[in-house]
Amino acid sequence: MTNIRDVIGIGVGPFNLSLAALLDQQDIDACFFEQKAEFNWHEGLLLPGTTLQVPFMADLVSMVCPTSPYSFLNYLQAHDRLFHFYFHENFFTPRREYNHYCQWVAGQLPSLHFAHQVLDVRVEGELYRVEVRHGAQQRVEYARHIVLGTGSVPNLPACLRELALAHPEQVLHSAEFATRFLPRLESGQAPDSVLVLGSGQSAAEVFQTLLEQQEDRHGKRHYDLHWLTRAQGFLPMEYSKLGLEHFTPAYTQYFQALPQPLKDQLLPNQGLFYKGISFATIGEIFDLLYHRTVGGAPTPAELMGHCELTAAKRTSAGRLRLTFQHRQQQVSFTREVDALVAATGYAHKLPKCLQGLAGAIQWDTHERLQIDGDYRVAHQGPGQLFVQNGELHTHGMGAPDLGLGAIRAAHIANQLLGRAAYRLPEQSAFQRFGVAA
Numbered sequence: 001m002t003n004i005r006d007v008i009g010i011g012v013g014p015f016n017l018s019l020a021a022l023l024d025q026q027d028i029d030a031c032f033f034e035q036k037a038e039f040n041w042h043e044g045l046l047l048p049g050t051t052l053q054v055p056f057m058a059d060l061v062s063m064v065c066p067t068s069p070y071s072f073l074n075y076l077q078a079h080d081r082l083f084h085f086y087f088h089e090n091f092f093t094p095r096r097e098y099n100h101y102c103q104w105v106a107g108q109l110p111s112l113h114f115a116h117q118v119l120d121v122r123v124e125g126e127l128y129r130v131e132v133r134h135g136a137q138q139r140v141e142y143a144r145h146i147v148l149g150t151g152s153v154p155n156l157p158a159c160l161r162e163l164a165l166a167h168p169e170q171v172l173h174s175a176e177f178a179t180r181f182l183p184r185l186e187s188g189q190a191p192d193s194v195l196v197l198g199s200g201q202s203a204a205e206v207f208q209t210l211l212e213q214q215e216d217r218h219g220k221r222h223y224d225l226h227w228l229t230r231a232q233g234f235l236p237m238e239y240s241k242l243g244l245e246h247f248t249p250a251y252t253q254y255f256q257a258l259p260q261p262l263k264d265q266l267l268p269n270q271g272l273f274y275k276g277i278s279f280a281t282i283g284e285i286f287d288l289l290y291h292r293t294v295g296g297a298p299t300p301a302e303l304m305g306h307c308e309l310t311a312a313k314r315t316s317a318g319r320l321r322l323t324f325q326h327r328q329q330q331v332s333f334t335r336e337v338d339a340l341v342a343a344t345g346y347a348h349k350l351p352k353c354l355q356g357l358a359g360a361i362q363w364d365t366h367e368r369l370q371i372d373g374d375y376r377v378a379h380q381g382p383g384q385l386f387v388q389n390g391e392l393h394t395h396g397m398g399a400p401d402l403g404l405g406a407i408r409a410a411h412i413a414n415q416l417l418g419r420a421a422y423r424l425p426e427q428s429a430f431q432r433f434g435v436a437a
Contacts, residue, residue, distance in 0.1 A: 003141070003142070004127060004142045004143065004144065005029045005030065005031050005141060005142065005143045005144070006028045006029045006030060006143065006144055006145065006416065007023075007028065007029075007030045007031070007143055007144065007145040007146070007147060007416055008030075008031050008032070008033065008128065008130050008141060008143035008145075008146055008147070009030065009031070009032035009033070009146075009147040009148075009149055010032075010033060010118050010121070010130075010146065010147070010148050010149065010150060010351070010353070011032075011033075011034060011148065011149040011150035011151060011351075012032050012033075012034035012036075012039060012106065012112055012114070012149065013041065013149055013150075013151045013389070014041060014060065014102060014402060014405055015149050015151070015388035015389050015405050015408065015409060016032055016147060016149030016388060017032075017039065017060055017102055017105060017106060017109075017112075018060040018061065018405050018406050018409040019032075019147060019149070019388070019409040019412055019413060020032050020109050020111050020112055021060050021061050021068065021070040021105055021109065022061060022064070022065065022068075022406075022409055022410055022413045022421075022422060023111070023413055023416070023417075024070075024108075024109055024111065026413070026417055026421060027417075028416060028417060030111045030416075031111055031113065031141065031143075032111055032112050032113065032149075033113050033116040033117075033118050033130075033132055034112065034113070034114050034115075034116065035115070035116065035117040035118070036114060036115070037114055037115045038103065038106075038114055039099075039102050039103050039106040039114070040099065040103075041098065041099045041102055042095075042099075042175065043099075043178065043179055044173075044174065044175045044176040044177050044178045044179045044180070045095070045174065045175065045177060045178060045202055045205065046095055046096045046099055046178055047095070047177075047178055047182075047205055047209055048096075049094075050094070050095045050096075050205055051090075051092040051093060051094050051095055052092055052093045052094075052095060052098055052402065053092070053201060053237065053278055054092075054401065054402050054403045055091040055092060055093075055403075056072050056073075056085075056091055056092070056093045057072075057403075058401075058402040058403035058405070058406075059071055059072035059075075059098075059101065059406070060072075060102070060105055060405070060406060060409075061406055062406065063403065063404075063406040063407055064406045064407060064409075064410040064422045064423070064424065065406075065410075065422060070105045070108070072093065072101055075101045075104055075105070078104070079104075113134070115134060115135070116132050116133070116134045117132065117133045117134075118130060118131070118132055118351070118353045119131045119132065119133055119138070119353055120353055120355075120356050121146065121353050121354055121356055121357055122356030122357060123356075123357070123360060123381045123382060124142070125382075126382045126383075127142045127143065127144060127382055127383075128142065128143045128144070128145075128146050128381070128382065128383065129141075129142060130142070130143060130146075131353075143383075144382065144383045145383040145384045145385070145386070145416060146383070146384075146385050146386070147386040147387075147388065147412060148350075148354070148377075148385070148386065148387045148388065148390065149387075149388040149389070150350075150351050151346075151348075151388075151389050152346035152347055152348045152349075152389065152390075152400070153346060153347060153348075153349055154173035154174075154175045154176075154346055155173075155344055155345050155346055155347040156171075156173060156342055156344060157197075157309055157342065157344060159309060159310065159311050159312045160309070160312055160340070160342060163312055163313075163314060163320070166314075167314060168180070169339075170191075170314075170320060170338065170339050170340065171312075171320070171339075171340050171342070172340075172341060172342070173341075173342050173343075173344070174198070174202045174203065174206050174341055174342065174343035174344075175202075175346075177206050177209075177341055181339070181341060182209070185210075185213050185222075186213075190213075190222045190223050191223055191337075191338035191339040192223055192224065192338050193223055193224035193225070193226070193336075193337040193338050193339070194210055194223055194224070194225055194226070194337060194338070194339045194340070194341065195225075195226040195227075195228065195320075195322065195335060195337045195339070195340045195341070196210065196225075196226065196227045196228075196340075196341050196343065197228060197229065197309060197340060197341070197342045197343060197344060198229055198342065198343030198344050198345070199229035199230075199231040199233070199234055199235070199275075199277070199305070200275045200276065200277065200343060200345070201237070201275075201276070201277050201278060201281065202343040203227070203229065203277075203343030204234065204277040204278075204281045204282070204285065205281065206341050206343055207225070207227045207285065207301075208281060208284060208285050208288070210223075210225055210341075211225060211285065211288055211289075211300065211301060212288065214300055214301075215292070215300070221300065223338075224301075224337075225300065225301035225302070226301065226302045226303075226335060226337065227301060227302065227303045227304075228302075228303075228304050228305075228307040228309075228324065228335075229304075229305050229307060230305075230306065230307060230308040230309070230327060231271075231305055231306075232305050232306060233305040234277060234282065234285075234303065234305065235272060235276050235277065236272075236276050236277055236278065236279050236282055237272060237273070237274065237275070237276030237277060237278060238272050238273045238276065239278075239279070242430070242431060243273065245428075245429040245430065245431055246270075246273055246396075246397065246398070247273075247274075247397075247398045247401050247403055247404060248398075248404075248428035248429045249404070249407055249424065249425055249428045250427070250428045250429040250433060251396065251398065251429065251433050252395050252396055252398050252404065253373070254433035254434050255395060255396035255433075256373050256394060256395050256396070257373075257434075260364065260393075260394075263393060263394070263396070264366075264393065266396075267392070267393070267396070267397065270396075270397050273397055274397045274400070274401065275345075289301070306326050306327040306328045306329075307324040307325070307326055307327070308324060308325050308327055309322060309323070309324055310323050310324065310325050310332070311323040312340075315336070318338075319336045319337065319338055320336065320337050320338065320339070320340055321334055321335075321336050322334060322335045322336070322337065322340070348389070348390045348392070350369075357379065357381065357385075360379045360380045360381045361377060361378070361379045361385075362377075362378040362379060362380070364393075366393075368393050369387060369390060369391075369394075370394075371387060371390070371391045371394045371395070374411065374412075374415060375387060375388070375391060375395075375408060375411060375412055376415075384415065384416075386412050386415075388405075388408060388409070388412070407424065407425075410422035410424060411424060
């Protein structure tokens, strides 16, 4: 007899990991497939000294179930780090420790299946038919519901994509910086010049790392360094307390109820709520530049905003010739460098395994998923199809935020369980975001 699961999750990032942790002690047959061999969160940006931009309570479970055995505080206790964390007096978790915490949780959940690639998902009768490959073996699973948690993928400007494929040693996304580029620096194989593209936290951390390793202890510079962005500058992320209330269920509910054309108008103007640089990182970079210029020494790097990359090609000498347009002066200029690290964000793309559902899914006029207030994708099919971190256009800038991850996972868990197993906050902000109906 065919085994029918209640729910199958596709992808195991922090958000589906949160859902798996919340469902672990519930009466439900849940199964999650991840094609990677183990959990690794933004492996290419696990740089020493970097932290999350949200407090430690933005773990997998605490915002809805602080007594869960899978909380970050319980992780610290299990690793004899509670007193260290207590005296550390820092709410912001080191990024590498957050990754280790997630790996610790993942290692305890039998519902997770790593090194399992989902090949195909389609409707078969009243169920979802899911074809999975593990090594050389393929099998078929059936489920009443699906939760898509494949997240987003690194996004490059169009003019860089072919170069990145042809010359990955010269053009790469910041998501690969720690795994592919940093080892070259540490082994003494640095290129003669490097350009960082972008103005968010990832760009700042990449630039800071490159700036720190640019000189040896005798002051000899190993490479030229450039940091350019099309944004107006290298600006801090909004972090005032009332500003942070935009990352609450209250604001998500308000935004989700707005007309879609208004949402599309608002989102491009909200970048500094979640795309800016932390005050601490900006300060550390500035201080390093200050110390490097003592005694009239030349500035060790070029920093410039309003610069949009319009073209890129590889010269006969093997260098990268990059053409920029200054957006205010309307002046075109070029830079020739040996390597480029693009911290140009991420884009949400449906995985190929869902092509079998493409005809059943309802799309909006911009070919995006239609997602309701309960994180359900509008579709013509059985059960429910949920999505995690694919609803930026419908639910707003909190979609990729770790602090709202447990809230969304609990929302989905309650629907899968058919009851309010996890209490969701009725009031999460002091301010009101709209006039009551």
